[in-house]
Amino acid sequence: MNWLYGISITCFAASYLVALCLELTRVFFRAPLRKFLITGIILAGFFAHTIYMILQTQMQIAGMGLFMGSWAGWCFGAAWVLIVAYLWIRYRQPETLAGLFVLPMVICLIATGTGLGPDLAFPSTKARTVWNAVHGLSLLVGTATVILGFVFGVMYLLQTRRLKRKLPPYRRIRFPSLEWLQQSSETLLLISMVLLGVGLLSGIVVNLINQKIGEGVLPWDDPVIVSSGVLFIWLLIATVFNLYYRPARQGRKVAYLVLASFIFLVVEIGIVLGSGHATREPKEPGDAVAIKLPAELGIRSPLTGLRGGS
Amino acid sequence: MILQIVGCSHHRSSVEIRERLAFSPKQTSTFLEAFQKSYPQSEVVLLSTCNRTEVYTAGHSSDLIPSTQEMSMFLAESCGIRHADIHDFLFEHADEQAIRHLFSVAASLDSMVIGEAQILSQVKQAYRQAADLNQSMPLTHHAFQAAIRVAKRVARETNIHANRVSIPSIAVGVFARQIFERLDNKRILVIGGGKMAAETLNYIQSGGGHDFVVVNRTQEAARRLAEKFHAEVATWDDLPKQLQLADVIISTTGASQPVVTTEMYRQIERGRQQRPLFVLDLAIPRDFEPAIGDCLNVYLYSIDDLQQECERNRDARASEWPKAQKILDQETARFMSDLAHRSKAPTIQRLKKQAQEIKEAEFERLMNRLGEIDPVHKKEIEASLHRIVNKLLHPPLESLKDESEAGSAGLLDALKRLFQLGD
Numbered sequence: 001m002n003w004l005y006g007i008s009i010t011c012f013a014a015s016y017l018v019a020l021c022l023e024l025t026r027v028f029f030r031a032p033l034r035k036f037l038i039t040g041i042i043l044a045g046f047f048a049h050t051i052y053m054i055l056q057t058q059m060q061i062a063g064m065g066l067f068m069g070s071w072a073g074w075c076f077g078a079a080w081v082l083i084v085a086y087l088w089i090r091y092r093q094p095e096t097l098a099g100l101f102v103l104p105m106v107i108c109l110i111a112t113g114t115g116l117g118p119d120l121a122f123p124s125t126k127a128r129t130v131w132n133a134v135h136g137l138s139l140l141v142g143t144a145t146v147i148l149g150f151v152f153g154v155m156y157l158l159q160t161r162r163l164k165r166k167l168p169p170y171r172r173i174r175f176p177s178l179e180w181l182q183q184s185s186e187t188l189l190l191i192s193m194v195l196l197g198v199g200l201l202s203g204i205v206v207n208l209i210n211q212k213i214g215e216g217v218l219p220w221d222d223p224v225i226v227s228s229g230v231l232f233i234w235l236l237i238a239t240v241f242n243l244y245y246r247p248a249r250q251g252r253k254v255a256y257l258v259l260a261s262f263i264f265l266v267v268e269i270g271i272v273l274g275s276g277h278a279t280r281e282p283k284e285p286g287d288a289v290a291i292k293l294p295a296e297l298g299i300r301s302p303l304t305g306l307r308g309g310s
Numbered sequence: 311m312i313l314q315i316v317g318c319s320h321h322r323s324s325v326e327i328r329e330r331l332a333f334s335p336k337q338t339s340t341f342l343e344a345f346q347k348s349y350p351q352s353e354v355v356l357l358s359t360c361n362r363t364e365v366y367t368a369g370h371s372s373d374l375i376p377s378t379q380e381m382s383m384f385l386a387e388s389c390g391i392r393h394a395d396i397h398d399f400l401f402e403h404a405d406e407q408a409i410r411h412l413f414s415v416a417a418s419l420d421s422m423v424i425g426e427a428q429i430l431s432q433v434k435q436a437y438r439q440a441a442d443l444n445q446s447m448p449l450t451h452h453a454f455q456a457a458i459r460v461a462k463r464v465a466r467e468t469n470i471h472a473n474r475v476s477i478p479s480i481a482v483g484v485f486a487r488q489i490f491e492r493l494d495n496k497r498i499l500v501i502g503g504g505k506m507a508a509e510t511l512n513y514i515q516s517g518g519g520h521d522f523v524v525v526n527r528t529q530e531a532a533r534r535l536a537e538k539f540h541a542e543v544a545t546w547d548d549l550p551k552q553l554q555l556a557d558v559i560i561s562t563t564g565a566s567q568p569v570v571t572t573e574m575y576r577q578i579e580r581g582r583q584q585r586p587l588f589v590l591d592l593a594i595p596r597d598f599e600p601a602i603g604d605c606l607n608v609y610l611y612s613i614d615d616l617q618q619e620c621e622r623n624r625d626a627r628a629s630e631w632p633k634a635q636k637i638l639d640q641e642t643a644r645f646m647s648d649l650a651h652r653s654k655a656p657t658i659q660r661l662k663k664q665a666q667e668i669k670e671a672e673f674e675r676l677m678n679r680l681g682e683i684d685p686v687h688k689k690e691i692e693a694s695l696h697r698i699v700n701k702l703l704h705p706p707l708e709s710l711k712d713e714s715e716a717g718s719a720g721l722l723d724a725l726k727r728l729f730q731l732g733d
Binding site: 159168 | 466484485487490492584603609622
C-alpha cells in the first residue's frame with residue numbers, strides 16, 4: 001500500500017478543479033453522463049483527500065509533526081468538511097448548481113492552505129488533552145459550516161434577484177428552491193453557533209490548563225480570544241433573533257445573517273493570522289510545525305517536498 | 311405484414327368531431343370485441359385520447375384484413391354516426407407511412423403539445439387493452455414495441471420533452487418550484503373559478519398540493535371548482551383574510567379592475583410576517599396591481615411573464631425537431647427492412663428445406679450404391695454434400711438480404727418461380 005504515500009495535494013485539488021470545470025459546462029450543453037462523471041471525480045478526489053488527511057494525522061500521532069495543528073492542515077480539514085457537505089447536497093439536490101459555489105470555496109481553502117505552507121502552525125504545548133482536540137475540531141467544523149452558510153446565502157440572494165426580476169430560468173441548471181436554501185441556512189447558522197461556542201469554551205479550558213502548567217498561555221485580552229468571543233456572541237444573537245423573531249426567519253434576512261457571519265469569520269481569521277497566534281518558529285519534535293515523514297519510510301512529504309526525518 | 315391506420319386527430323378535425331369519435335375504456339373494449347368478431351383474422355388496436363382516435367389493423371395479407379374504407383365505416387357505425395359526416399375528417403395510412411405515423415405518435419411528435427409525456431403511456435395502454443382481449447397479436451406487438459423503443463430513443467437523444475410549454479405547467483413546474491421545495495404544506499388560494507385555475511390546480515395537486523381554498527364573487531362557480539379539488543370555499547368578503555393566510559395565489563377572475571390593490575395588500579402584509587408569497591396572476595386584465603410584486607418576499611407573475619417562457623420553450627423544442635425526425639427516419643427504415651426480412655423468412659426456409667431434402671435423398675441413393683464403406687469416408691461424403699448445398703444457396707440468399715434492405719421484392723418472386731417454391 002506504499003502507493004498511498006504518493007497521494008499529494010495535486011491529486012485531490014486537480015479532481016475538484018476538473019469537477020468544477022465539468023459543472024461549468026452544464027451552462028453550455030447537455031450531457032446525460034456528466035453527473036455520474038462529476039460524482040465519480042469528486043469521490044476519487046475525496047478518497048485521495050481522506051487518505052492524505054489520515055496519513056498526515058498518523059504522522060502526527062507518531063510524533064513527526066502536528067498536521068492538524070498547522071494552518072495548512074486546518075484549511076485542508078475545512079475543505080474536507082465542505083466536500084462532505086457537497087456530496088450531501090449532490091444527493092439531496094442532484095440537479096442544482098451548488099457545485100459552482102461550493103467547489104470554488106474548497107479550491108480556495110486548498111490554495112490558501114498550500115500558500116500558507118506547513119510551517120505556519122498554531123501555538124501548542126506539550127500538554128495534550130481531549131480539550132485540545134475538541135477545541136480544534138469544533139472550530140474546524142464550525143468554520144466550514146459558516147462558509148457553507150455563506151455559499152447558501154449568496155445562492156439565496158442571487159435566486160431572489162432572478163425571481164424578482166422575472167428572469168427566465170437557466171436552461172440546463174437550476175438553483176435549489178428559496179425554501180430549501182432558507183431552511184438550510186437557518187440550520188447552518190444554529191450548527192455554527194453551537195460549534196463555535198464549543199470551540200470557544202474548550203479554548204478557555206485549554207488556556208486554563210496551560211496556565212496551570214505555565215506554558216503557552218494566552219492573555220484573556222488577547223485579540224484572538226476577544227475576536228472569537230465577538231464572533232460567538234454575534235452568532236448567538238443572530239440565532240436567537242432568528243428563532244424568536246418570526247419575520248427574521250423569512251426570506252433574505254436569513255441570507256444576510258449568514259453573510260454577516262462569514263464576514264465576522266474572515267475578520268476573525270485575519271486577526272488570528274495578524275496577531276501571532278500562528279507562528280513559523282521551529283518547534284521541538286512532537287510539537288506542531290512542519291509535516292515531516294519518518295526517514296525510514298524514505299517518502300517525500302507531499303506538502304513540503306522534503307524527505308522526512310530530522 | 312400489412313399495417314393500416316384510419317383515424318382522426320387534432321390536425322384535421324375539430325374538437326366537436328373528436329368528441330363524437332372518442333371512446334371510453336369500456337367503449338374501447340366493446341369496439342375491439344365487435345371488430346374481432348367481424349374480422350377474426352385481423353389484429354386491431356384502438357387508440358383514443360382527447361386529441362385523436364386511431365384504429366390500427368394488421369394482418370399477414372390484405373385479403374385477411376378490412377380495407378381502410380371498411381375500417382372507417384366500422385368506426386362511424388361504432389360511434390353511431392353517419393360515415394359521410396366524418397369521412398372528410400379521417401386520414402388513412404398504410405405500410406411504411408403507417409409505421410412512421412405510429413412512431414411519430416408514440417414519440418409525441420404528432421401531439422398538439424409536442425413533447426408531452428402522456429401520449430406514450432396512452433399508446434402502451436391502448437396496446438395492452440387490445441392484447442388483453444386477443445392474446446395472439448404478433449404483428450401489432452412487433453410494431454408497438456418498436457414504437458415504444460423509438461419514443462424512448464427520441465426522449466433520450468433529444469431535448470424535445472425537456473421544456474414545458476403550457477402556462478399552468480410552467481407556472482407550477484418552473485416558477486413555483488424555484489420558490490417552494492414542497493407544496494404539500496402550502497395553502498393555495500384560488501381567486502375566480504376559470505378553466506385556467508382548474509388546469510393550474512391539476513398541476514399543483516400532482517405536485518403534492520392539497521390545501522386549497524376558492525374565493526369567487528359567485529359562490530356556485532366556486533363550489534363547482536371546490537368540489538373537483540376537495541377545496542374550501544370562502545366568501546368574497548373573506549378575501550383579505552385568505553390573502554394573509556395563503557402561500558400561493560392563482561387569480562383568474564374576469565374583473566375589469568384589479569381585485570387586489572397595493573393598498574389592500576399593505577393592510578394584510580404585516581399579518582403575513584414576511585412569509586414568501588407566489589402569485590400567479592393569470593387574468594387579463596390583471597387582478598393584482600403590479601406594484602405588489604415589489605413588496606418584500608412577494609413573487610408576482612402575470613400571464614405575460616409566463617408566456618415569454620412558454621415561447622422560449624417552444625423555440626427550444628422546435629430546434630430539436632430535425633434531430634427527432636432523423637431518428638424517426640432511421641427507425642422507420644430499420645423497421646421496414648426488418649419486416650421485409652421477416653416476410654422472406656418462410657420462402658427462405660422452404661428453399662433450405664427443399665435443398666436439404668434433395669441432399670438427403672442423393673446421399674441415401676449414393677450409400678445404397680456404394681454398399682458398406684468406411685464410416686470416416688461416409689462422414690466426409692455427407693459433409694461434402696452439405697458444403698455444396700450451402701455454397702449454392704449462399705449467393706441467392708445474400709442477394710435476397712441485400713434486396714430486403716433496399717426495400718424491393720422482385721427477387722423473392724423470382725426465387726419462388728425458379729425453385730418452384732409456391733406461395
